[in-house]
Amino acid sequence: xxxxxxxxxxxxxxxxxxxxxxxxxxxxxxxxxxxxxxxxxxxxxxxxxxxxxxxxxxxxxxxxxxxxxxxxxxxxxxxxxxxxxxxxxxxxxxxxxxxxxxxxxxxxxxxxxxxx
Numbered sequence: 001x002x003x004x005x006x007x008x009x010x011x012x013x014x015x016x017x018x019x020x021x022x023x024x025x026x027x028x029x030x031x032x033x034x035x036x037x038x039x040x041x042x043x044x045x046x047x048x049x050x051x052x053x054x055x056x057x058x059x060x061x062x063x064x065x066x067x068x069x070x071x072x073x074x075x076x077x078x079x080x081x082x083x084x085x086x087x088x089x090x091x092x093x094x095x096x097x098x099x100x101x102x103x104x105x106x107x108x109x110x111x112x113x114x115x116x
Contacts, residue, residue, distance in 0.1 A: 009110030
């Protein structure tokens, strides 16, 4: 099992920045893909960014150029700049195996609220 603990969420004004952190513990593997997803009220959960063990990152179109994902061993970060009202959501950390059956693990989430 993998345990994920997120931190760094909070209330920020539009245009501001936040940095989320997620610490993974347990049976984390160096080959795991790590990422961030978010879910806004009344909406489905969506991918924000993922990063492979080799450092390749992919982003949702809505956050490209504003968010940066990085990882350091079993910790994954999400630097969020130029925040917009529509970035308000619960942000969840995710770890996914890269081999069948591609098990995925989730954190409890951290709230990010962007105000005008």
